[in-house]
Amino acid sequence: MKQALANLRNGKFVLVFDNESREGETDFVIASQFVTPDAIKRMRKDGGGLIFLMTSHAIAQKLQLPFLADLFSNVSAQYPVLKELIPNDIPYDTKSSFSLYINHRQTFTGITDNDRSLTMKKFAELTKSIENMDTITAMKHFGKEFRSPGHIPICVASEKLLKERKGHTELVVALLHMAGLVPVGSGCEIMGDSGKALSKEDAKRYAEKNGFTFLEGNEIVRAWNEWSG
Amino acid sequence: MKQALANLRNGKFVLVFDNESREGETDFVIASQFVTPDAIKRMRKDGGGLIFLMTSHAIAQKLQLPFLADLFSNVSAQYPVLKELIPNDIPYDTKSSFSLYINHRQTFTGITDNDRSLTMKKFAELTKSIENMDTITAMKHFGKEFRSPGHIPICVASEKLLKERKGHTELVVALLHMAGLVPVGSGCEIMGDSGKALSKEDAKRYAEKNGFTFLEGNEIVRAWNEWSG
Numbered sequence: 001m002k003q004a005l006a007n008l009r010n011g012k013f014v015l016v017f018d019n020e021s022r023e024g025e026t027d028f029v030i031a032s033q034f035v036t037p038d039a040i041k042r043m044r045k046d047g048g049g050l051i052f053l054m055t056s057h058a059i060a061q062k063l064q065l066p067f068l069a070d071l072f073s074n075v076s077a078q079y080p081v082l083k084e085l086i087p088n089d090i091p092y093d094t095k096s097s098f099s100l101y102i103n104h105r106q107t108f109t110g111i112t113d114n115d116r117s118l119t120m121k122k123f124a125e126l127t128k129s130i131e132n133m134d135t136i137t138a139m140k141h142f143g144k145e146f147r148s149p150g151h152i153p154i155c156v157a158s159e160k161l162l163k164e165r166k167g168h169t170e171l172v173v174a175l176l177h178m179a180g181l182v183p184v185g186s187g188c189e190i191m192g193d194s195g196k197a198l199s200k201e202d203a204k205r206y207a208e209k210n211g212f213t214f215l216e217g218n219e220i221v222r223a224w225n226e227w228s229g
Numbered sequence: 230m231k232q233a234l235a236n237l238r239n240g241k242f243v244l245v246f247d248n249e250s251r252e253g254e255t256d257f258v259i260a261s262q263f264v265t266p267d268a269i270k271r272m273r274k275d276g277g278g279l280i281f282l283m284t285s286h287a288i289a290q291k292l293q294l295p296f297l298a299d300l301f302s303n304v305s306a307q308y309p310v311l312k313e314l315i316p317n318d319i320p321y322d323t324k325s326s327f328s329l330y331i332n333h334r335q336t337f338t339g340i341t342d343n344d345r346s347l348t349m350k351k352f353a354e355l356t357k358s359i360e361n362m363d364t365i366t367a368m369k370h371f372g373k374e375f376r377s378p379g380h381i382p383i384c385v386a387s388e389k390l391l392k393e394r395k396g397h398t399e400l401v402v403a404l405l406h407m408a409g410l411v412p413v414g415s416g417c418e419i420m421g422d423s424g425k426a427l428s429k430e431d432a433k434r435y436a437e438k439n440g441f442t443f444l445e446g447n448e449i450v451r452a453w454n455e456w457s458g
Contacts, residue, residue: 041277048270091337109426140313143312
């Protein structure tokens with residue numbers, strides 16, 4: 001755990017496997033304040049899943065970021081198709097943590113390594129800069145720099161963090177808190193060659209070969225309980 | 230053009246470059262009715278951008294699929310952050326073509342090659358099956374099979390297609406119409422190693438090496454004008 005936190009502080013990747021009884025998936029994780037175009041390239045080439053942001057419930061509240069599932073549910077009278085598409089059957093958890101998709105306003109298409117890196121790094125910087133602002137001012141600052149729809153989904157951790165949900169978003173926000181970093185992480189699921197997610201054993205081998213720390217959800221929960229308790 | 234349409238009918242990729250004055254980007258394109266987990270793997274490994282669906286304005290109308298930018302704008306009184314994030318400064322076009330993100334209800338995480346292939350192929354099949362339904366029945370069928378939020382964005386072509394907008398979505402829907410296929414395409418932007426999109430010249434070289442047809446937006450517009458005129 002110590003090594004993983006040190007690596008995060010040094011802008012390095014950590015590999016996080018959630019749990020056999022959840023997604024059973026390993027994600028690349030890096031603190032967004034240190035993300036680079038090369039890190040995006042690594043995630044898309046060796047990971048291949050969705051490249052996404054993770055942040056804390058507190059930051060989402062400050063920015064009034066809604067969960068997309070809640071927003072859709074609330075406006076389904078105006079948009080009846082949303083009522084039909086209600087995500088009431090997610091197999092690995094009760095609720096999706098997806099909020100809005102954003103692009104930094106300085107991006108061009110929003111999808112290149114340079115653009116995705118910029119959006120993510122700037123979002124981490126923004127969350128730092130709004131710390132002492134009220135929510136109206138914080139939203140204005142957010143909107144000055146970012147637009148939505150965009151290419152980077154923001155996943156928002158549950159309010160009670162690991163006590164409520166043990167997804168990658170909560171695990172990563174806990175790690176960043178313990179590392180003393182801005183609680184904004186960048187991640188990407190690691191796919192295998194067989195049509196499925198890369199197996200835990202293969203992900204461990206990949207981590208070893210490339211010098212990345214490999215963490216399991218259970219270890220993070222244990223460390224978090226000690227640290228926060 | 231003939232070769233490209235034949236390839237699409239045979240379930241093969243075609244590479245589509247839009248225009249130097251637009252995104253200046255080459256996308257993998259395949260008819261979604263023929264997409265496979267191996268095709269998804271090719272797109273994420275050799276493309277590396279967002280893997281997305283494209284469909285016609287008529288299908289979106291039948292399913293009452295909103296443009297996400299319009300939806301956000303309409304509900305911004307309830308969600309003030311959406312007002313701040315208004316995408317009024319997209320550098321390459323006037324409007325984003327993104328509608329909802331979906332997963333097929335039989336998917337697990339939604340992001341593996343198997344899952345993304347299933348979502349896309351089943352969406353193509355759905356659009357075929359709703360042809361003679363009214364919109365209420367069509368939406369119900371849609372919701373029985375799919376949920377939102379999900380991992381696959383649906384991009385919707387402009388109502389007047391290439392007369393109105395010349396993005397990848399319109400170009401691909403035009404190609405699929407000319408090929409006599411279900412107007413649902415799967416695509417992915419091709420990234421380069423330098424942080425930017427792969428250059429047109431490099432994309433052409435890649436197409437040649439791998440036996441894919443390479444098309445430019447202008448050629449498609451010309452063929453479409455002849456075919457539809």
